[in-house]
Amino acid sequence: MILVVGELAEGKLLPITAEALGAGRKLADELKDELGCILISDKVGDAAKEAVAAGADKVFVTEDAALKDYENDAYMQVMDKAAKDLAPKIILMGQTSIGRDLAPRLAFRLGVSAVMDCLELALEGGKLLCTRPVYGGNARATFTSDATPQIATVRQKAMTPIAPDASRAGAVNPFPVTLDAAKIRAKVTETVKEEVAGIKLEDAQAVVAGGRG
Numbered sequence: 001m002i003l004v005v006g007e008l009a010e011g012k013l014l015p016i017t018a019e020a021l022g023a024g025r026k027l028a029d030e031l032k033d034e035l036g037c038i039l040i041s042d043k044v045g046d047a048a049k050e051a052v053a054a055g056a057d058k059v060f061v062t063e064d065a066a067l068k069d070y071e072n073d074a075y076m077q078v079m080d081k082a083a084k085d086l087a088p089k090i091i092l093m094g095q096t097s098i099g100r101d102l103a104p105r106l107a108f109r110l111g112v113s114a115v116m117d118c119l120e121l122a123l124e125g126g127k128l129l130c131t132r133p134v135y136g137g138n139a140r141a142t143f144t145s146d147a148t149p150q151i152a153t154v155r156q157k158a159m160t161p162i163a164p165d166a167s168r169a170g171a172v173n174p175f176p177v178t179l180d181a182a183k184i185r186a187k188v189t190e191t192v193k194e195e196v197a198g199i200k201l202e203d204a205q206a207v208v209a210g211g212r213g
Contacts, residue, residue, distance in 0.1 A: 002028045003088035003149075004037045004056070005079070007098055011045040016094035018054045018161035020154050023121050024092050025055035025162055030123050034058060036086065038175065040078050042068035052170030055162050060086070060175035067179075069188040070098050072105060078177045079106050083149060085175075090128050091151045092121075099153040112147040119158045128152065156202055 002024045006017040021037060028035040037056040039047055041063060048059045062078050079102065083091070091106070093099035095117045107114035115130035119140065122129040128150045134141045144150075201207065 001088045002090045005093045006039045013050045019159040020092045021055040022161035023159040048172045053164040059172045062175045073184040093153045095153040095155045113145045114151040115143045
């Protein structure tokens with residue numbers, strides 16, 4: 001199985017999750033394997049159906065009041081169990097604040113490597129080839145690993161999501177995890193949302209920039 005770690009905002013899939021599912025769908029089809037998506041939150045709601053429509057064969061849902069906000073110690077308990085119980089060959093995450101924190105922590109826990117900020121994903125001999133920028137973006141390098149699972153984060157807008165298909169069939173499975181509160185050492189005490197007018201930079205069709213390139 002290829003497993004995508006989904007991210008939610010107000011009960012809906014973030015675009016980066018759809019992009020990761022699009023990349024995972026291509027890899028799963030080439031490997032003739034299943035594509036899974038794990039959703040971690042206090043309430044997942046219809047996001048599980050969105051994940052199926054975006055390409056997932058199976059969606060695993062972990063719901064707990066302690067998972068309302070991202071806390072690495074809580075998410076690590078879920079992903080540690082997911083890696084052991086589901087035994088995915090490949091784990092994909094977005095190159096977001098969550099992915100940048102969770103991927104290397106999970107890789108260290110499992111004794112494997114993580115390739116961050118990938119621009120391209122491919123397969124060779126059943127192994128995942130991850131291409132990412134190096135030398136300040138002046139060159140690209142391709143990395144792979146013999147260890148399983150292979151963990152990678154994908155850059156936003158680097159992967160193409162598939163067209164959502166509400167008629168796609170997929171299984172939604174509860175994935176309960178009993179969290180150990182004593183291991184959650186940091187907690188979110190307040191969330192402040194900044195209201196921003198206009199189009200987000202990452203969603204703009206065209207970007208005009210001035211100054212030195």
